[in-house]
Amino acid sequence: MDNRPIGFLDSGVGGLTVVKELMRQLPDEEVVYIGDSSRAPYGSRPVEQIRKFTWEMVNFLLSKNVKMIVFACNTATAVAWEEVKSKLDIPVLGVILPGASAAIKATQIGKIAIIGTVMTIKSDIYREKVQLLSPSLAVKSLACPKFVPIVESNETKSSVAKKVVYQTLKPLVGQVDTLILGCTHYPLLRPIIQNVMGNEVKLIDSGAECVRDISVLLNYFEINRERIDLKLRHQFFTTASSQAFDQIAENWLQIPVKSRTIKL
Amino acid sequence: MDNRPIGFLDSGVGGLTVVKELMRQLPDEEVVYIGDSSRAPYGSRPVEQIRKFTWEMVNFLLSKNVKMIVFACNTATAVAWEEVKSKLDIPVLGVILPGASAAIKATQIGKIAIIGTVMTIKSDIYREKVQLLSPSLAVKSLACPKFVPIVESNETKSSVAKKVVYQTLKPLVGQVDTLILGCTHYPLLRPIIQNVMGNEVKLIDSGAECVRDISVLLNYFEINRERIDLKLRHQFFTTASSQAFDQIAENWLQIPVKSRTIKL
Missing domain, CATH: 3.40.50.1860 (Rossmann fold)
Known part of the structure; x- marks a missing residue:
């Protein structure tokens, strides 16, 4: 103890x-x-x-x-x-390995996406960890640099937030069944993200x-x-x-x- | 890796x-x-x-x-x-800490029992770990020395097994809502144990x-x-x-x- x-x-x-x-x-x-x-x-x-x-x-x-x-x-x-x-x-x-493991277990169709900051996405570490554990999975990734400033300024319920999330995530809609929230700020935007991605998409909260x-x-x-x-x-x-x-x-x-x- | x-x-x-x-x-x-x-x-x-x-x-x-x-x-x-x-x-x-933690999370009424070998029960280690993490829980324990020989001799479906399990566990029936199978042999007797304890009792498989x-x-x-x-x-x-x-x-x-x- x-x-x-x-x-x-x-x-x-x-x-x-x-x-x-x-x-x-x-x-x-x-x-x-x-x-x-x-x-x-x-x-x-x-x-x-x-x-x-x-x-x-x-x-x-x-x-x-x-x-x-x-x-x-x-x-x-x-x-x-x-x-x-x-x-x-x-x-x-x-937070990365737990998030990657959970996503591998969650996906049914083998298609995962990761969203995160520019640095997290550029490091490619999520894709690397997911594919080491499960090479056959298709992994998309997308940097969302506008999300953190929205959360830090406590504007997660604003219409700006909705617009930014919608525009940013558009390329992923309909492409995957599992989305890793690869930034601990993102769960604060979870309702909007879920809404944009669709209810059938599993959101993995890495934290x-x-x-x-x-x-x-x-x-x-x-x-x-x-x-x-x-x-x-x-x-x-x-x-x-x-x-x-x-x-x-x-x-x-x-x-x-x-x-x-x-x-x- | x-x-x-x-x-x-x-x-x-x-x-x-x-x-x-x-x-x-x-x-x-x-x-x-x-x-x-x-x-x-x-x-x-x-x-x-x-x-x-x-x-x-x-x-x-x-x-x-x-x-x-x-x-x-x-x-x-x-x-x-x-x-x-x-x-x-x-x-x-x-296997003890994972089993103890799971039981603490599972119990609704705060009453847990542990079954195990004579040594495991005598060591009192399950009770110790459970109560360190959650001192208010009531913990019963019971040694079941006859269970391992039944499993080792591949007689888990015999009428002898049913009788032994019933007689051994009788003192615990109706006393707890969570039972830790504190011996990795016991899940092989799980259907009989569940039947004796009642379907509402959660069995925790430490393994x-x-x-x-x-x-x-x-x-x-x-x-x-x-x-x-x-x-x-x-x-x-x-x-x-x-x-x-x-x-x-x-x-x-x-x-x-x-x-x-x-x-x-």
Whole structure:
């Protein structure tokens, strides 16, 4: 057993979709969250910069004495997960492998699409992982650089959001039966995405899938939190406005959130 | 990726229930199985002996160049899993934590029972793990020393089996809504157990739960088998009659099995 918190990192607020799923599946675990909203989106930045920013968040989480780090960000996972995982002596999870595995299990017709940031799509890591595990699958991918700014500005219900999602995803409609939301911001746009793609298309939430893995690894490494002291003190940090962060976080998590603004 | 096989060990044929689930969930992974039927059941033996026998099986599997070892045996898990896991540099999985976690999620009324061998029940490890994760749950446990011999002698459909299961489980009927099959032999008696306990009781198959964890750990350690070469060569070894083993294995796995008898 290990009563230290689990650390989550993301370029902004998208990783909260993973935290929400954690709170549902593992309600006794404590969270430290860092979202780098002042530098979001990561997805269109150069690799070396993403790598540096990710390490800054990792080091911040380590200073908070976390027992595990979750890359609740596909872009950071694509760029730096393997490196960070190999260098730390606590478990480090990414969102890509859980998402890829879930999609392989979900597809009936063998046609999958992945949407993500420019960097995630350019890295081609989803296609690579899916096809290593299942070479016969047809994998399409599409960068959606306009989605993260919509989520970060809390405009997920606006008519602009609907228009952008519709126009962006049009090339995929009718082409696949499974769509990986390869960016943790995208579940906040899920109703619109589902509407555009059609109800028969399975949406794979890479972050939610990742929580199943968190649970298994807590067991494997025997670092679950004891249920004796139920007083949880989640901590949220952002590099941008804490007010804006709290608004999105409270709306999404349905709990009171008092984040602190920090500089990385 | 890692194309080496996964090693499974059990006191006898019970671990085949885990292998069956593996073949369903992860059909591309290759299996090396060792069942120590000549010395089964382990459950009533002294701890030191179980520990020694388990290490003999572990070393046998290591000689077969496995990439992961699965303790498909609750008794061996209770006695030696933590020690073996801490000494090897490949992942080592047990069946107890996955089973305990699944039961906690499954129960609606907070009343769980565990059935297992004398040793598994005496170790109290299931209760310990369940109550660490969820102290408020009421946990009953019951040793069922007569079940393994029935399975090992391939009499799971006999009237004797029905009578023994009925008489053994009587004290638990109506007491719980979730029953952990805390021995990998017991799923072979599942229809009878379900019948005795009633259809509303959830039976947790610790072995099947464990396969979910195998999948996550293959991802986490990046040791999935590539799907490029689909020619799988599963290997089965027993310390007793290979004919008797093959009969049970073919019946259970529904594939041709040619096991080899070895001496540990």
